[in-house]
Amino acid sequence: MKLDCTQRMNKRFFIETFGCQMNKSDSELMAENLRAQGFSAAATEEDADIVIFNTCSVRNHAENRALSRIKAASVRKDQIIVVAGCMAQRIGTKIIDEGIASLIIGPYQTPIAGELLQLFFSSGQRVFLSQNTKDFHPRFNGVPSVKSAHFWHRWVTITHGCENFCAYCIVPYVRGKLISFPSATIVSYIELLASSGASEITLLGQNVNQYGQDSGDIPFFRLLEKAANVHGISKINFLTSHPKDFSRETLEVIRDYPNISRAIHLPLQSGSDRILCAMNRHYTTAHYYHIIADMERILGDYAISTDLIVGFPGETEEDFKMTLEMVRRIRFDEAFTYAYSPREGTAAFGLEETLSADEKTSRLNELIALQREISREKLIHRIDRREEVLVEAISKKSSEEVMGKTFLNHPVVLPGGSDDIGHMVKVKIVKVIGNTLYAERIP
Ligand code: SF4
Structure with missing residues (x-):
């Protein structure tokens, strides 16, 4: 598929991430590289011109789930389907042969997904699975150009x-x-x-x-x-x-x-x-x-x-x-x-x-x-303890409460609002409901 520059610049991408934190991080790096190459983020998979599945191979279940998502997406013939990450490395050639993806990118090259898409558009190259040291790309793509939900x-x-x-x-x-x-x-x-x-x-x-x-x-x-x-x-x-x-x-x-x-x-x-x-x-x-x-x-x-x-x-x-x-x-x-x-x-x-x-x-x-x-x-056992909480989001149950995590990684709900997001708040734990601690704010 050969496209001229204007056609490529207008394309929107959507990334679905499977697996571990390493993949979440790689997806952020991919998104940044795609933006740097002139692509823009789509709000939903359906709205996208390019759908990227950043996959995991650790368990059969994770691979099967990703494969069924890729197969479902491949039915929409107007989209470019990209398979990246560990499963791409393991069975990417097979996926290409089956015709359910347009482009395969292994973990060595995921940080430059935008550049590889440009190469795909200009030369038609579809498989990037080298594990050669010279093809390895470090994981430092600079400061994100877009403020994410977890901006801090x-x-x-x-x-x-x-x-x-x-x-x-x-x-x-x-x-x-x-x-x-x-x-x-x-x-x-x-x-x-x-x-x-x-x-x-x-x-x-x-x-x-x-x-x-x-x-x-x-x-x-x-x-x-x-x-x-x-x-x-x-x-x-x-x-x-x-x-x-x-x-x-x-x-x-x-x-x-x-x-x-x-x-x-x-x-x-x-x-x-x-x-x-x-x-x-x-x-x-x-x-x-x-x-x-x-x-x-x-x-x-x-x-x-x-x-x-x-x-x-x-x-x-x-x-x-x-x-x-x-x-x-x-x-x-x-x-x-x-x-x-x-x-x-x-x-x-x-x-x-x-x-x-x-x-x-x-x-x-x-x-x-x-x-x-x-x-x-x-x-x-945490009840009555004084802790510091890094607030992450408004609580799903009440707009007058926020949720965050302590330094022991326990989820905590406390009174608060959107101004607290991304900030540390001192609290005293007062009760436990389910797997969540509830706290009151303290000076
Ligand atoms: S081989 Fe797998 S489980 Fe063992 S240390 Fe490496 S990543 Fe972890």
Whole structure:
């Protein structure tokens, strides 16, 4: 399809994002590059000339959902369908062959989606899946030209890719090797974001604790410290951590800087050492307990969330009970729980599944019920605490209330209005309804 410049400039795009925070961040970068190339955002998918699906490959379910959305969109023959992200990398050529998308862009090139669309219009090139270092594009597209609903918050990608090869995970195959961005560039970028009004940032990487290991740059805890020292940044989050690389120094930096979130996401995956070894996770449950003891000692007040997989091949009733026991002892604030689903191309794909779907569901339900109880008890424990809340939006239930998150990442509803959005407010927690804390404002 060849279009002249005027025809391209008038085109409107719509992006639908699947999966993790990394994809949300990549979608923002794509949108910025598209605008810089003269495209404009459409309000709805139907209004768009270009529909971009930024996809996830982590679970079968995520891929199937994206595929059915892509197929439904491909019926509208007047739109250009773009498939980007991890699923594009994994099965993009097949998608093009099936004729359900016009253009495929892998994770190395998503930040320049606008430029690739221009290339598509001028030359007809349809597949951009190189994982060659020379084709990798960093994640710093400058200050957004359009004020978003979450204008105070910016993602800051510090690493791309992963070389840990956890046995169940497709990420190293679709996102490629670990690439840490230079710390000086990251810090300058955060300074630029702060000077343009951002007050909250989230440092992103598949395993942020591995930052600098590939490039010999400063370790993660030093980068976190530098970010915390940037004037104007009042809240810093970081995702995701890996127990094998999580350091005591990171906890000490969190302790010393009140603008770093005390909510730590540390995927455990299983409470059985045998299963952790089979998952290629490179830590033991004893090591995990050791990190939790450090958190207690160094931080005192903190929130811990985790990821747990049930039904990994070979998981016995005994292994599962160990996971339950660990959940009971650690008392996570939140757990993202999954039944194991095999991903073609991963090391675990060839392993014989030892549980039926029903058995996995039954274990999953037991785990979810236990975690719900603990999560609620931990929320009740916050009553009467004084906290700071970063207000994010008007409450869905009342225009005289706003909702935000504490430094422990708990959702809170409090009296307020639109002027509070993007600002810190001091509150006292007064009650819990469902999974939400309710608070009153304090001076
Ligand atoms: S650390 Fe493991 S689970 Fe996380 S992205 Fe890398 S391979 Fe996947």
